[in-house]
Every structure is written in C-alpha cells, then in structure tokens.
Amino acid sequence: MSLVNILNIQVLDNPTGFHNEFKFEITFECNAELKDDLEWKMIYVGSAESPQYDQVLDSIMVGPIPVGVNKFIFSADAPKLELLPQRDLLEVTVVLLSCLYHDKEFVRIGYYVNNEYTDEELRENPPPQVLVDKLQRNILADKPKVTRYNIDWYGQGQTQDQNNEQETTQQPMDQDMMVQ
Template sequence: MSIVHLQNVEMTNATANFADPYIFRVTFECISPLSEDIEWKLIYVGSAASSKYDQELDSCMVGPVPVGVNSFEFEAEAPSPSKIPETDLLGVTVILLTASYKDAEFIRVGYYVNNFLEKEYLESRPDLQQYVDDPNKVLDLTKVDLDVTKLRREVLVSKPRVTRFNIKWDFEDAPAQQSDSLQTSQHTSNMTAVA
C-alpha cells in the first residue's frame, strides 16, 4: 500500500519558449508519518536513442512531510540545447516528473513535449520556406543555422502517463511491482492512487 498518493500536477506554463523554466504545482496526500523527505526530480529525455542524453533539470527534497494534503511549487530550468543531438532538438520528446522515498522511486509522471519553430519564424527565413510549404517535411538542423532562441515547446498536459511503483515504506516489506494508469484533464493532470 502506498503511503503517498499523488492527487494533482498542474503545469502553469505548458506552452512557452524552449528556454523558459518548467513550473509545476504538485499536490499529494500523505496518509502516514514518514521518517525521511521525498525527493522530486524533473528529467528531460534528450533522445529516444540513448539515455546518455537525458538531463536532470532539477531535484528538490520535500519534507518533513506531515500527514494530510501537501502542495508545493517545483520550478526547473530548461534543458541545455547543446546537450541534445541536433536531430532530436525539434519534434516530440518526453519529460519525467519522479518522486522517490529513501532512494526508491514510487511514482513517475511522463508528459509528451513537442519542440517546434513558430510558423512566422520559418516564413521569415527564405532558406526555410520549403518547411512552411510542406509541413510534413523534417527540418534537418545539421544543415541549417538555427537561432535556438526561436524554439518553442508545448507540453501535452492533458495526457500524462502515470506509473506507480510499490516500494518499501517505513512500516512494511513490499514486493517490487508497478501499475500504470492514465488520468487526464485540460491543463491539469488529476491523478488518483491505485491501491
């Protein structure tokens, strides 16, 4: 049985410039006292090809955690574009919000992120006109001098992927199992714990 139930994750800036920080409001319920803090992390998946491009954007310790409903704001800096392969800078990737207790991850919330260039920027560049004319054409950043300050991101907050892991809490021995569920809403991810 989980001691911490994630109730809600709200992202206040789902559509923003690529370089803007990620800002979350996290609400969770703790149903029993905890002897240690909870560690929260935000990870940007830089490439589906290899985890070596993953960037831990920030982490924070939350605690002591009282019994009841708790809420906090988590702000993490944007990923470094120089650490992302050029072929993966545009398009769809993932961010992962994770929570761990005593170094054991017990919940992971994944969101799809679409990184794109505004149509106006593409239209202002004659060398990029072909990508305006054919939106299905893939922009090869290795052949284009791109101003990364023009990159935008859109986080698909309405469709989070929530994975829960059974861990050993302070009072029990729990087997290593996981359960997946998906709860959605507009601009807010409402999540209910699975017993």
C-alpha cells in the same frame, strides 16, 4: 497501497519558449507520517535513441511532510542545449517527474513535450541549423503517463502489501486526479 498519492499536477507557463523554466504545481496527499523527506526529480529526455542525453533538470528534497494534502511548485531551468543532439531539438520528447522515498522510486509521471517553431514559414521550411530562440515548448499536460511502484515505506524489507516482488503498473492518472 502508497503512503503518498499524487492528487493533481498543473503545468504552469505552458506553452512557453524553449529557454524558459519548466514549472509544475504538484498537489499530493500523505496518508501517514513519513520519517524522512521525499526526493523529487525532473528529467528531460534528450533523445529517444539513447539515455546518455537525458538531463536531470533538478532534484529537490521536500519535507518534513505533514499528514494530509500538500502542495508545492517544482521549477527547473530548461535543458542545456550543448548536451542535446541538434536533430532531436524539434518535435516530440518527454519530461519526467519522479518521486522517491529512501532512494526508492514509487511514482513516475511522464509528459510528452512538443518543441516546434511558432512561425509557420519555419515549420514548413525548417532551416538546417535549429533556431532555438524561435522554438516553443508545449507540454501535453492532459495526457500524462503514470507508472507506480510498490516500495518498502517502513524499511522492513517488504512492500507495504507484503509482496516481495516489485509491481509496476502503467496507467493514466487516477480518475479523481485533475491534470491541467
């Protein structure tokens, strides 16, 4: 059982221009007192072919965390274009939200991102050089992929369920999670 459960993630300002910030309103529940902050990371997957193009858009510490329901807005600048392959600027990629406690990731939420031209003529006949100022980013907010990991919340060498092996599950968000 996780001491922190994600209740809702709302994608803000979506769809938007490629150069605009990513904005997520994150609501989570803390079930017990945490001694330290949570670390949140936002990662843009620059190419499906190689992780060398992945960019950490931002990493923030959130805390102290009171027991109960908590909410914050996590925003980050768009990825640096000079670090992305031109051929991967269009079409589908992924943005990841990752949360860690004591440098141990316990949840990762992935969203597909579709980058496309807003102009139909450009969509049908894309120029050889991508016109980034004409791109729109659309995060597919209603279909997140969630991976949960059991971690040792108390620093005693075992996960909370007393299992020494890390369990990984990949499944849609919980039924009670409202994703908008």
